Amino acid sequence: MMMLTSRTIRNYLRDGTLKGRKIGGQWRFTEEDIKAFMDSGNVTDKLREQAGRDVLDFLDGLYTEGEGERLVCSVVDVYATQEEAKALADRACEVISRLGGGFVRFHYDYKGDRARYTVFADPKSAAEIVSAFA
Secondary structure, three states: OOOOOHHHHHHHHHHOOOOOEEEOOEEEOOHHHHHHHHHOHHHHHHHHHHHHHHHHHHHOOOOOOOOOOOOEEEEEEEEOOHHHHHHHHHHHHHHHHHHOOOOEEEEEEEEOOEEEEEEEEOHHHHHHHHHHHO
């Protein structure tokens, strides 16, 4: 879901940026582990930079992820409180989980008084996700 390589995850585990437990050869993460990881400034900055690069690559025709013949990139800015922005992100994630499987990439960032949501998906899925912000 986060599009991180196993090497990146191992590096985050090694340097303490990400906490988790190894059980039977697999790493397990609690909701609190993931929240702390996502809230750390270093990770947030890297994800924001990657989302920006992905949008530019899409506009330049260089974005190579996704499936099928049609791919939509939507950027939605919402001026709201952090709590309102988080609620909208949660609604979008609920829509994504109901879509059931096709390629979807979603990024949410809050800075100042603005939330920015970036969506990559097929046209039908993108329309459903973006409707969560209405």
